[in-house]
Each structure stands twice: as structure tokens, then as C-alpha cells.
Amino acid sequence: MSSDPLLQPYQLKHLTLKNRLMITSHEPAYPEDGMPKDRYRAYHVERAREGVALTMTAGSASVARDSPPVFNNILAWKDEVVGWMKELTDACHEHDCAVMIQLTHLGRRTRWDKADWLPVVSSSHEREASHKAFPKKAEDWDIARIIEDYADAAERMKAAGLDGIELQAYGHLMDQFWSPLTNDLDGPYGGSLENRLRFTFDTLKAIRARVGDEFIVGVRYTGDEDLPGGITREEGLEISQRLKDSGMVDFLNVVKGHIDTDAGLTDVIPVQGMRSAPHLDFAGEIRAATKFPTFHAAKIQDVATARHAIAEGKLDMVGMTRAHMADPHIVAKIMRGEEERIRPCVGANYCLDRIYQGGMALCLHNPSTGRELEVPHEIAKADASRRVVIVGAGPAGLEAARVAAERGHEVIVHEAANDPGGQVRLTAQSKRRHEMIQLIQWRFAECERLGVSFRFNSYADADTIRAEQPDVVVIATGGLPHTEVLDAGDDLVVSSWDILSGDARPGSNVLIYDDAGDYAALQAAETLAASGAKVEVMTRDRNFSSEVMAMSLTPSLRELQARDVTFTVLWKLTGVAKDGNGLVASVGSDYGAFTRERQVDQVVVNHGTRPLDDIYFDMREDATNQGEVDYEALIAGQPQTVTRNPCGAFQLFRIGDAVAARNTHAAIYDALRLMRTV
Numbered sequence: 001m002s003s004d005p006l007l008q009p010y011q012l013k014h015l016t017l018k019n020r021l022m023i024t025s026h027e028p029a030y031p032e033d034g035m036p037k038d039r040y041r042a043y044h045v046e047r048a049r050e051g052v053a054l055t056m057t058a059g060s061a062s063v064a065r066d067s068p069p070v071f072n073n074i075l076a077w078k079d080e081v082v083g084w085m086k087e088l089t090d091a092c093h094e095h096d097c098a099v100m101i102q103l104t105h106l107g108r109r110t111r112w113d114k115a116d117w118l119p120v121v122s123s124s125h126e127r128e129a130s131h132k133a134f135p136k137k138a139e140d141w142d143i144a145r146i147i148e149d150y151a152d153a154a155e156r157m158k159a160a161g162l163d164g165i166e167l168q169a170y171g172h173l174m175d176q177f178w179s180p181l182t183n184d185l186d187g188p189y190g191g192s193l194e195n196r197l198r199f200t201f202d203t204l205k206a207i208r209a210r211v212g213d214e215f216i217v218g219v220r221y222t223g224d225e226d227l228p229g230g231i232t233r234e235e236g237l238e239i240s241q242r243l244k245d246s247g248m249v250d251f252l253n254v255v256k257g258h259i260d261t262d263a264g265l266t267d268v269i270p271v272q273g274m275r276s277a278p279h280l281d282f283a284g285e286i287r288a289a290t291k292f293p294t295f296h297a298a299k300i301q302d303v304a305t306a307r308h309a310i311a312e313g314k315l316d317m318v319g320m321t322r323a324h325m326a327d328p329h330i331v332a333k334i335m336r337g338e339e340e341r342i343r344p345c346v347g348a349n350y351c352l353d354r355i356y357q358g359g360m361a362l363c364l365h366n367p368s369t370g371r372e373l374e375v376p377h378e379i380a381k382a383d384a385s386r387r388v389v390i391v392g393a394g395p396a397g398l399e400a401a402r403v404a405a406e407r408g409h410e411v412i413v414h415e416a417a418n419d420p421g422g423q424v425r426l427t428a429q430s431k432r433r434h435e436m437i438q439l440i441q442w443r444f445a446e447c448e449r450l451g452v453s454f455r456f457n458s459y460a461d462a463d464t465i466r467a468e469q470p471d472v473v474v475i476a477t478g479g480l481p482h483t484e485v486l487d488a489g490d491d492l493v494v495s496s497w498d499i500l501s502g503d504a505r506p507g508s509n510v511l512i513y514d515d516a517g518d519y520a521a522l523q524a525a526e527t528l529a530a531s532g533a534k535v536e537v538m539t540r541d542r543n544f545s546s547e548v549m550a551m552s553l554t555p556s557l558r559e560l561q562a563r564d565v566t567f568t569v570l571w572k573l574t575g576v577a578k579d580g581n582g583l584v585a586s587v588g589s590d591y592g593a594f595t596r597e598r599q600v601d602q603v604v605v606n607h608g609t610r611p612l613d614d615i616y617f618d619m620r621e622d623a624t625n626q627g628e629v630d631y632e633a634l635i636a637g638q639p640q641t642v643t644r645n646p647c648g649a650f651q652l653f654r655i656g657d658a659v660a661a662r663n664t665h666a667a668i669y670d671a672l673r674l675m676r677t678v
């Protein structure tokens with residue numbers, strides 16, 4: 001048997017968990033009609049099959065009708081959930097993976113204009129900054145009804161054959177009762193700590209009455225709100241002890257912080273550029289104080305840190321949740337001695353941000369996640385080997401090379417620079433986004449393992465590519481910044497890339513006109529502000545940085561706000577002219593014939609990229625398909641068979657920003673779904 005601390009079994013009551021790795025509850029927003037159907041099941045089964053010991057399904061599965069989901073959660077108040085959860089549980093059990101579910105009432109962390117339009121309920125009238133609903137204050141009949149709802153939902157999960165449940169108590173109704181900041185009830189449920197905990201213990205009693213003593217019940221809770229006037233660390237320890245002493249709880253799943261603001265949520269679930277495992281020691285302190293089964297997750301992205309958490313006795317079960325979104329095969333790779341092949345989670349938080357802003361979780365780094373049924377993680381071998389030539393070694397080109405090589409093709413990549421990476425290399429220059437380089441490093445290492453040939457410093461043109469005698473050509477040359485958007489003065493502006501690459505020296509009084517709303521403008525603003533410049537970021541949109549989502553914005557906004565960078569919405573840059581040693585920027589509006597001016601010494605225009613597509617158009621006529629993609633076949637996972645030129649010598653495809661400016665996920669997804677059938 002392995003001596004790896006992570007691979008040791010863990011005994012939780014009667015349940016043997018086969019190793020120490022778990023996936024904590026996270027709702028990827030995949031339910032259909034509130035039910036975990038085929039897609040949902042496939043997502044969990046993929047991870048169960050590859051070795052994770054426990055998957056905590058759902059995330060905020062709703063126990064009551066006045067807790068309507070804000071991002072498509074499982075409706076645990078419906079009886080039909082039993083059948084779906086049973087199918088999921090049985091399928092995971094086949095792989096010896098335990099299954100639990102997180103149940104909750106969201107309290108004020110939802111909205112009244114969802115589902116049944118019931119008033120939002122909480123233990124005070126205090127509005128939550130994130131969801132903005134003003135709650136009604138819970139009456140005795142609300143409390144009694146919700147306690148029954150919890151018990152009903154727990155009973156459904158037991159009926160579905162789950163191994164257990166956990167109750168969510170950070171930012172939701174349960175700890176809204178706990179926190180002095182959100183509980184101003186009189187009577188038995190308000191005031192003293194004992195009263196504020198009464199709702200939790202009444203709920204636990206009702207649940208135990210339904211599911212008995214054997215069924216596993218845990219609580220995922222904040223042990224320190226990190227907010228003036230909120231639950232303190234001392235109170236958190238006291239709560240931990242009381243949960244244990246109640247005899248009704250089987251494990252503690254420790255969280256630190258508060259989630260009522262985007263910034264607070266980001267500290268609880270840290271993103272790229274933030275410290276790794278920031279709350280691990282805190283969870284370890286609770287374990288030491290209570291000597292009770294302790295679970296925890298928060299940016300434990302790598303196996304070494306997870307192993308340390310177990311070896312040092314900080315935790316009993318380690319959550320690697322986003323890490324399993326990026327690579328569902330972590331445990332299998334550890335067991336095969338292939339740890340270095342694990343696709344690392346880069347903390348981009350595209351997954352979590354997207355449940356609010358994109359309707360479902362997708363992984364920036366792994367497009368198969370959440371698409372297990374139509375774009376499986378495993379790449380099938382091709383029937384015959386072909387010669388595939390790829391131009392460009394950015395994320396799209398590298399993914400195309402990796403997938404083609406996995407299929408057994410002979411793969412040659414031409415790259416003009418002397419390193420792989422493309423735009424990502426520029427992005428990763430900011431310390432805050434340095435983790436992005438792992439998107440490149442992982443793909444490059446896989447390509448090397450698979451025998452892909454790289455030709456760096458190769459300014460390939462159509463003749464270079466033809467000389468390779470390819471069967472398939474993939475143009476992944478990316479794009480170049482486009483700044484020619486003004487009525488006058490295009491020659492006086494620089495691009496955000498010029499700032500990031502150091503090609504343009506930072507000015508001292510700078511206007512950034514952001515017409516793309518992406519990371520490049522923010523990163524340019526950070527670089528400029530850090531150099532001491534006065535910076536204004538302007539957009540004609542109603543919101544700034546519209547393409548960078550809430551949590552991903554947090555670290556950047558912290559830096560920019562600390563340096564007094566200002567954001568101006570609803571104004572658009574129309575022209576730039578010289579004015580002595582400086583510049584005058586003319587500003588207009590989509591809302592009327594209003595004009596304003598800015599005196600600055602540098603103007604940065606961020607307007608996305610335009611495709612670098614010369615080679616593609618030079619080669620198009622010689623290709624059998626003349627560049628045409630059969631979208632129906634692409635979506636259905638079928639091979640591309642378009643023939644427009646029967647005399648053509650090769651198939652030609654274009655992917656990523658070489659087609660149109662999009663994002664890294666789009667570029668990688670283009671490559672994966674095209675090449676998996678080539």
C-alpha cells in the first residue's frame with residue numbers, strides 16, 4: 001500500500017473514504033429544470049471514476065421555495081430530486097466514491113424577483129450588498145416552516161442513497177442567524193450566541209428525527225467572518241465546539257471570511273495572484289481545538305500543498321475543487337506516478353464567475369469540463385496518422401498540437417517568437433496574472449512528451465508551410481492590437497499591449513480608452529498606476545471592464561483603487577490632438593451631442609485585436625476545403641469532410657483570435673473540438 005498521506009483511507013463514522021481528496025460543494029449551474037440530469041451526472045462520474053474519495057454535490061441546493069436559486073441550483077424541495085440524485089449517487093458508488101450534498105436556505109442571499117416571487121427572508125432587514133434584496137424579518141411561522149423544509153430535503157437525500165449531507169452556514173440563512181450583523185430578532189432566535197444558534201440546532205434536531213443517527217450530517221460554516229461586528233474567531237471556535245458537542249454533527253467543513261460582497265467572496269475563495277491556501281492554518285486550528293473531523297478547501301491547487309495539509313494534521317479531508325475542474329484525473333495521476341502531468345488550475349476563476357455572468361461553469365483551461373458527454377476528456381486515437389502543420393504556439397496552437405499528437409498524428413509547429421505562449425505570455429508578465437503561464441507550460445510539456453516538433457523563430461509563410469507537405473494545416477497566429485478607432489489622431493495613441501510589453505514608456509497623466517472591456521486595459525492601468533502615473537480608465541459602456549467578471553476583478557480593483565485610478569463610464573474617445581508637449585483628448589457620448597476634453601500626456605486605446613490571417617488567405621485556394629468549416633459536424637463531434645477544391649493538397653483551418661478576437665477559453669475550445677476529429 002502507498003505511504004502517500006493523501007492516499008490513506010479515512011474513517012468517517014461507518015463510512016470509509018478511500019483517500020483524503022474531496023471535491024467540495026460547488027454548483028456549476030448545470031441542472032436542467034432544477035434537477036441533476038445527464039450532464040450533471042457525467043461531470044461527477046468523470047471525477048468519481050478517476051479516484052476522488054468524496055464528491056459533495058450541488059452547492060446551495062435549495063430546501064425551500066422562498067430560497068430561489070440565483071444561479072441555477074438543484075431544487076432539493078422537489079420530490080423528483082430523489083430519482084435524479086439516486087442515479088447520480090449509484091453511478092458514483094460504482095467507482096467507490098462517496099456522495100453527499102450541500103443543502104441550504106439562502107436567506108437574503110437571493111432575490112425576490114426569481115421563481116415564485118416570494119419575499120426574501122432573513123433574521124434582519126439588512127440588505128446583502130451582492131444580491132441587493134431587502135429581506136422580510138423571519139416570523140415564528142417562517143422559522144418553523146423552514147426547519148421542516150430542511151428536514152424534508154434531508155430525508156429526500158437519504159432516500160436517494162446518498163452517504164450524507166452538509167448544511168451551508170456562510171453567508172446563507174443559517175449563519176445570518178448566527179451573525180450579530182444580520183440578526184436583530186427578539187425572542188428565542190436573537191440576542192445571545194445561544195439564541196442565534198438556536199435555529200441551527202432546531203434544524204439539526206428536525207433532520208436527525210428524520211434521518212436517524214447513522215446518516216452523516218456536517219456543517220460548512222464560517223469560523224470567523226473577518227468583519228467588524230461579525231462572528232469573531234473566538235466566537236467561531238465556540239460555535240465549532242458547540243456543533244461538535246451537540247452530538248448531531250459528524251464533520252466540520254471550515255470557511256473563513258464573509259461573502260456578502262464580491263471582494264469578501266474573493267477572499268474566501270481566492271483567485272489568481274492571491275495567496276495559496278490562505279485559510280489552511282485557520283482550519284487546522286479548529287481541528288486542533290475540537291479534535292473533530294475537519295474538511296476545508298480554499299485555493300489548495302497543487303498536490304504538494306494538499307499532501308502537506310494531511311501530513312501536518314491540519315485537515316482530515318482536503319478539498320481540491322477547482323483543481324478537479326481543471327483536471328478531473330488528479331487522483332488517478334497521483335496513483336500512476338504521473339503527478340507532474342496534472343493539468344494545473346491557474347486560478348483564473350472563469351468557472352465560478354461564469355455561474356453568475358455566463359449561466360454555467362466552464363474551465364478556462366479545460367473545455368471538456370462540463371462538456372463530458374459531447375467533448376470527452378480522453379482523446380481517441382485516429383485511424384490513420386496524418387502530417388499536421390500548425391502555425392502559432394499560443395494557447396490555440398498548442399492545444400491543437402497536443403490534441404493532434406494525442407490522436408497519433410505527426411505534428412509540426414512553427415512559431416515566430418523564440419518561446420511558446422503568444423498573448424498569454426504578455427498577460428503573464430503581470431505578477432498578479434503570472435499563473436496564466438501554466439496554461440502554456442502544461443500544454444508545451446504535453447506536446448514534448450508526445451513528440452511534437454517545434455520550429456521556433458520561424459516566420460513561416462505559405463511556401464514554408466507547403467514545403468512541409470502537410471495533410472492538415474492549422475492557422476493559430478492570433479491577432480494584433482487594433483487602435484485605429486478615432487476620427488483623428490490614431491497615430492498619437494499607443495495600445496495596451498505597448499504598455500504591457502514595455503514598448504511604450506508610461507506617461508504621467510494617462511487616459512485609457514477601453515472599448516474591449518477585457519483584462520488588457522486593466523493590466524495596462526495597473527502597470528501605469530504602479531509607475532506613478534495619474535490614470536483614468538474610460539469606456540462608452542454602462543459598466544467598466546464588462547468582460548472581466550466579478551471575482552476576477554477584485555485583485556485588480558484593489559490595486560487600482562489604492563492608487564486612485566478613476567473609472568469613467570458612458571464617454572467615448574473620439575479624437576486626439578497635440579497640445580504643446582501634451583495631448584488633448586476629445587470625448588463624446590452615445591447619449592447625445594455632448595463633448596468634453598481631457599488634457600493628458602498619453603492616450604492608450606484598448607480595442608481588442610484584429611486577426612493575423614495573411615497566411616490563411618494566401619493558402620486558402622490550395623486547400624481541399626478552402627478554409628470552410630462544417631459547423632454542424634464541428635458541433636456534433638464529426639470529422640470535417642468539406643471538399644470545395646478536389647485538387648487541393650491539404651485541409652486548412654483557422655482557430656482562436658486568428659479568426660476573431662475572443663478569449664483564451666474560446667481559443668482552446670476551437671482547437672480541441674476541431675482536432676479531436678482530425
Ligand SMILES: Cc1cc2nc3c(=O)[nH]c(=O)nc-3n(C[C@H](O)[C@H](O)[C@H](O)COP(=O)(O)O)c2cc1C
Pocket residue numbers: 024025026027028058059060102168220269297298299300301319320321322323351352355361
Ligand atoms: C462553480 C463554483 C460554484 C461554487 N458554489 C458553491 C456553493 O454553492 N456552496 C459552497 O459552499 N461553495 C461553493 N463553491 C466553493 C467551493 O466549494 C470551494 O470552496 C472553492 O472553490 C475553493 O476551493 P478550491 O480552491 O479548491 O476551488 C463554488 C465553487 C465553484 C468553483
Ligand code: SF4
Pocket residue numbers: 322323325326344345346347348349350351352362363364365366
Ligand atoms: S477556470 Fe481557472 S480557476 Fe476555474 S478551474 Fe479552470 S483553471 Fe481553475
